[in-house]
Amino acid sequence: MKPAQFDYLRAGSIEEVVSHLETYGDRARIMAGGQTLMPMLNFRLVEPELIIDITGIAPLAHIRMSGPWVEIGAAVTQSSLLDWSDLSREVPLVAAALPWVGHFQTRNRGTVCGSIAHADPSSELPLVLAVLGGAIDLASKRGTRTLKVSEFQLGMLTTARAPDELITSVRFPRAKKGEGYVFREVARRHGDFAIVSLAGMAVAGQVVLGVGGVAGSPTVRAFGTLKDAALDDALNAFAWEMGGHDDVHATARYRRDLVRMLGKQVIEEARACLS
Amino acid sequence: MPILKAGERHTVTLTLNGRPATGYAESRTLLSDFIRHELGATGTHVGCEHGVCGACTVRVDGKAVRSCLTLAVQAAGCQVETVEGLAPRGTLSILQEAFKRHHAVQCGYCTPGILMSLTHYLETNPEATEMQLREVIGGHLCRCTGYTQIVAAAVDVATRLREAARKP
CATH class of the missing domain: 3.10.20.30 (Beta-grasp domain)
Incomplete structure (x- = not known):
């Protein structure tokens, strides 16, 4: 399995990237860590004319706090974010989910923004971004814009990024003291695609649960102060409404079971973290 | 460029x-x-x-x-x-030694990759726990050993590195 032929550009600046994207549009592909794009190239699921490598662009290599956000540049790898000393204080849900993203070896190259850009229904970072209500910064020849995650994630492998746009960074809201965050995942092997992943956030009485791996994109719902049988019923309705499918990894019924059972655990644990 | x-x-x-x-x-x-x-x-x-x-x-x-x-x-x-x-002058690294001692190799196809992963991980995390080492090895497939000996070799090296660090 080898990629089809393509031209390769190691870009030196954001301007260089967007000017090539303006010319090539969807005939070009951005490569950051390449941990999803390379398998797709090897399988020849994609055959772009031009690969634009953005890993050498210094202004995309930042992790910084900016007001209410933690902003992560498009060249930041998953392992360098995991090594960031403020991670578990600033975005505890990201700290809990990152060890589930691929393997140690793929996190060393795979990027945070690349995972958001690819929008795999079972991938962890898009789920966490959806639960936290993050934002995505995009740049093109036409200018820059910032989209809320709800405007950005459109469905399975589908985002609102235009063919001439580069994702320059992603923003996660910074956590405040006393909030509760929990992440759970079921996969065949730690690091493989999630059968179901769940992320919970408890903020001042409100509980939000997000589920990945069932619907086409991460699905988020607020469960307020529901408890006991009322919570079970609400989780059951949620599990059915997401409309999961049978596949080689698990049946739709098994996925609903996981949402009902682990969903309740995640909600209860997130509430228990509240202070 | x-x-x-x-x-x-x-x-x-x-x-x-x-x-x-x-x-x-x-x-x-x-x-x-x-x-x-x-x-x-x-x-x-x-x-x-x-x-x-x-x-x-x-x-x-x-x-x-x-x-x-x-x-x-x-x-x-x-x-x-x-x-x-890993063995530039024909001397096995501490990890390769442990693989030999624990018989963590059968057909040997997966071995080079696992050695490179563990060498990096143990270099940056010499105090690694068995759970952490299992996760690193989890990024590899081995169809012979059942992983038991590979985990044992990795844990052995981590233990030796920890003891070496404690020695005055």
Whole structure:
């Protein structure tokens, strides 16, 4: 399995990237860590004319706090974010989910923004971004814009990024003291695609649960102060409404079971973290 | 930088196990193929070519990565380390010694990749726990050993490194 032929550009600046994207549009592909794009190239699921490598662009290599956000540049790898000393204080849900993203070896190259850009229904970072209500910064020849995650994630492998746009960074809201965050995942092997992943956030009485791996994109719902049988019923309705499918990894019924059972655990644990 | 054209041969120079090495690569050539076919270092094995099995794991600038998910042209100028570099003067590394002692090798196909991953991990986390080591090994597929001996060898090395660090 080898990629089809393509031209390769190691870009030196954001301007260089967007000017090539303006010319090539969807005939070009951005490569950051390449941990999803390379398998797709090897399988020849994609055959772009031009690969634009953005890993050498210094202004995309930042992790910084900016007001209410933690902003992560498009060249930041998953392992360098995991090594960031403020991670578990600033975005505890990201700290809990990152060890589930691929393997140690793929996190060393795979990027945070690349995972958001690819929008795999079972991938962890898009789920966490959806639960936290993050934002995505995009740049093109036409200018820059910032989209809320709800405007950005459109469905399975589908985002609102235009063919001439580069994702320059992603923003996660910074956590405040006393909030509760929990992440759970079921996969065949730690690091493989999630059968179901769940992320919970408890903020001042409100509980939000997000589920990945069932619907086409991460699905988020607020469960307020529901408890006991009322919570079970609400989780059951949620599990059915997401409309999961049978596949080689698990049946739709098994996925609903996981949402009902682990969903309740995640909600209860997130509430228990509240202070 | 100029665009590297498809279908043309480009010169790629990198450092392989401490020595400069040069070869030709197309823009689409995988680092795994470049190391094996151009540079002749066949210790790195190729399994699945989509990042799942881990057989092709090498170190690029110190970090364990899948060489089948890296382009040769991306590694230009980088420090690349392969299994051949672990025992440069014929002396096994502490990890290779442990693999031998625990019989953590059967057919040997997955071994080079696992050695490169664990070498990186133990270098940066000499106090690694069994759970952490299991997760690192979890990034590799071995169809012979059942992993028990591989885990035992890794835990053995971590224990030795921990004890060595405590000695005054």
